[in-house]
Amino acid sequence: MKQIKTIAIKEFKDYFISPIAYIVISLFLIVTGWFFFSTFFIFGRADLRDFFSLLPIIFSFIIPAITMRLFSEEKNVGSYETLLTMPVSFTDIALGKFFAATLFTAAMLLPTLAYPIFISFIGEVDPGPVIGGYLGAIFLAAAYCSLGLFASALTRNQIIAFIIGCSLCFTLTILDKLLFFMPSKIISAIEYIGANFHFTNISRGIIDSRDILYFVSVIFIFIFSTHIVMHEKN
Amino acid sequence: MIEVQNLTKYFKDFRAVNNISMTIRKGEILGLLGPNGAGKTTTLRMLTGYFRPNSGTMKIKGLQMPKDAIQIKSMIGYLPESAPLYHNMLVYDYLEYVAKIKGIDDKEKRYDRFLQLSDICGLSAIMDKPIANLSKGLKQRVGIAHAMMTDPEILILDEPTSGLDPNQIVEIRDIIKTIGKEKTIIFSTHILSEAEATCDRIAIIHNGKLVADDTTANLKLGAEQNSLIKLSLKGALKEDAASLLKSIHSSLDIKTIDPVENDLLSFEITCSDDVSKNHDFRSDIYLKIKETDWIIVQLIKESQTLEKIFRELTREEAKIS
Numbered sequence: 001m002k003q004i005k006t007i008a009i010k011e012f013k014d015y016f017i018s019p020i021a022y023i024v025i026s027l028f029l030i031v032t033g034w035f036f037f038s039t040f041f042i043f044g045r046a047d048l049r050d051f052f053s054l055l056p057i058i059f060s061f062i063i064p065a066i067t068m069r070l071f072s073e074e075k076n077v078g079s080y081e082t083l084l085t086m087p088v089s090f091t092d093i094a095l096g097k098f099f100a101a102t103l104f105t106a107a108m109l110l111p112t113l114a115y116p117i118f119i120s121f122i123g124e125v126d127p128g129p130v131i132g133g134y135l136g137a138i139f140l141a142a143a144y145c146s147l148g149l150f151a152s153a154l155t156r157n158q159i160i161a162f163i164i165g166c167s168l169c170f171t172l173t174i175l176d177k178l179l180f181f182m183p184s185k186i187i188s189a190i191e192y193i194g195a196n197f198h199f200t201n202i203s204r205g206i207i208d209s210r211d212i213l214y215f216v217s218v219i220f221i222f223i224f225s226t227h228i229v230m231h232e233k234n
Numbered sequence: 235m236i237e238v239q240n241l242t243k244y245f246k247d248f249r250a251v252n253n254i255s256m257t258i259r260k261g262e263i264l265g266l267l268g269p270n271g272a273g274k275t276t277t278l279r280m281l282t283g284y285f286r287p288n289s290g291t292m293k294i295k296g297l298q299m300p301k302d303a304i305q306i307k308s309m310i311g312y313l314p315e316s317a318p319l320y321h322n323m324l325v326y327d328y329l330e331y332v333a334k335i336k337g338i339d340d341k342e343k344r345y346d347r348f349l350q351l352s353d354i355c356g357l358s359a360i361m362d363k364p365i366a367n368l369s370k371g372l373k374q375r376v377g378i379a380h381a382m383m384t385d386p387e388i389l390i391l392d393e394p395t396s397g398l399d400p401n402q403i404v405e406i407r408d409i410i411k412t413i414g415k416e417k418t419i420i421f422s423t424h425i426l427s428e429a430e431a432t433c434d435r436i437a438i439i440h441n442g443k444l445v446a447d448d449t450t451a452n453l454k455l456g457a458e459q460n461s462l463i464k465l466s467l468k469g470a471l472k473e474d475a476a477s478l479l480k481s482i483h484s485s486l487d488i489k490t491i492d493p494v495e496n497d498l499l500s501f502e503i504t505c506s507d508d509v510s511k512n513h514d515f516r517s518d519i520y521l522k523i524k525e526t527d528w529i530i531v532q533l534i535k536e537s538q539t540l541e542k543i544f545r546e547l548t549r550e551e552a553k554i555s
Contacts, residue, residue: 006334017322078318082380085282086335087308234286 003088007096008103011070015104020069025108028062032112046123048116052133052203056173056196059105059144064165066104067148068158070097075156090230094223098142098149105141109134128205136202139215140195144169146222153229172196172218235260235418236281236388241290243276243442250276251287252442258435260387263414265433266422269548273442274422275315278392281420282312294388308336311386315393317377321366325357325376328365329383336384351379354409370397378406382413389413391421395428407432426540436540440548453543463503463515466532467523470499478526479503482518498531 015021036051043050074080083093116130151165152158175194179187191197195218198211236258243251251273258264268274279285281292283303292299294306320328329351333344352358355375360368365376374397381389394410395403410419410432423429429436430450438446446453467475472490479488485505493500503515516535523530 002339003335006331010331014320014322077321078314078316079320080318081279081284081314082312082318084284085307085310085312085314086332087304087337088335089304234284 003092004096004099007088007093008099011097011100012103015066015100020066021104024062024065025111028058028108029111031058036115046119046125048119048125048130048133049203051112051115052129052137053200055137056140056199057170059141060169060173061166062108063101063105063141063144064148064151064162064169067101067145067165068152068161070101070149071152072156072158072161076158084234090227094149094153094226094230098145098219098223098226101145101149102138102142105145106138109137109141126205129203132205132207133203135207136199136211139202139212140199143172143195143215143218143222146219146226147172150222150226150229153226153233235262235295236420237291237293238281239291239293241277241280241287241292243273243280243285244288250442251280253290254439254442254444255290256437256444256447258418258420260418261414261416263410263419263432263434264421265429265436266420266439267424267426267429267436267544268422268439270424272439272548274439275392276442277439278312278390278420278422282310282390283307284314308384309386310388310390311381311383313374313377313381313389313391313394316370316396317373317380319365319373319376319380322364324362324364325368326361328376329379332380332383338384347383351382354382355379356405371399371402374398374406375402378409387417389417389419389421391419393423394421395423395425403428426544430540438544438547445547446543450540453540462536463519464500464532464534464536465503465519465530466493466498466500468498468529468531470526470528472499475499475501475528478522479519482515482522486515500532 032051032054035054036048039050071080074083113134116125119125147168148161148165151168152161154164155161172193172195174196176191176197179191182190192214195215198214201208201211238257239255241251241254242249254273254277266274266277276285280287281294283299283306286300295309297306299306320331323331326348329348330344333347338344338347348361352361355378357375357379360372360376365373368376374394378391378394381391391410395406398406407428410421413419414432414434433450435449436446436453437444465479476488476490479501480486483505487504489502489504491500491502503519505513505515514535516533519533520530
């Protein structure tokens, strides 16, 4: 447990030592800010529904960029060897890196809290969907972080890790948009696998244990897969 | 202390380490020698738990390797080849991170240890510098500090002196020798004189196989006593000198070599005859030359050096395979 914390803190600090953190955060804020506010006054609704509906697709590009370095960089530089020969288990490393990335996405979401505060001045904001939306966003980000972590563990090349991560996240995001092409018998199953469906539920303010369970399962499956990859690569 | 049995490691079809068995006792300094790609690093990586062997067992202080990996890793200080560190961290931050992971939780203790280590490894001037800006030798020192962080019982160093300047090499050797009095040290190197100077025992690996494993003295004894005499003369003619030397014993093999200085005449004299192999010809040579008016500038007998043993072992093996 202590090892996980040490690794997570180190990885989290690492983001802010390099310019990556600032670039990614700026990019995220510019893109979400523009897409959200460009239509905000046209609809004239005092809620964040449009902001949250943007998140799955933006996260599927931003989060792999955050997670791509987690393993790939270490493998490339060789510090992976130093890390693995210290008294830490594979689980400690995978979880430490996962928490660091998730914490970073939380830090990235933090400035967007200004939106609900700003909107509350110009209209009545229903707190339920906002709280649900942020909770869902954290779960979604955590799930995508675990996907990105897995992609990063596969290769020593950061660009490949980014592309694999993007593909995985993007697939989960658009799966429920593809239902039209699926045979009717498996529609509900496919819908359940897609991340968007669960995220939309939570961001409406309905916190259902099934949706929470979905995100926790995705996180578990991909951290476990990361563990297997680490084990097999030695 | 460390027992290794039939260790084998494949990379796809390539057998990098082939059936290596050895026992390393407490307090021993073992030098691992071998040509490039012989399997030194792979062996060390398996010992430190970075690679899993395909077959074979490793026992360290009675603990089994894959099973008690975490416990074993906390007993071993390891310096990987060319000291890969986190480039964007400061030296101090890096050491603090390592100390925390290795379980030095107390802040005071950590600080004391940093002071000791910066003394031993000469880090005090670079504590606040980013690792990326350090020269190779300085990185190597940070790596050594990393390895010695918890004062581990076993130190495994993969080419600890590569990339260091001659002064630093001597310093690192001294460190190895001082620590080696109480600790078990395994290190790999290309530099044979280094192994000869610091190790109690030498293991030579070639093509993944252990071709020699003995104390330095025994290795020299066991090898052929084919001694070589080097002679340099002043004021002699080449043909005269050669025929004079030949007249000492018919089995002497005389070779002219390029002299160090221009007006000298240099020879390498070896004996091919089995009977007179152990005879020291130096006195005969001296007596013969005393009769002439030549001046002996150099007359030395070169005994079997580690370099020769190394070359013989690694070459012979190459022929067979």
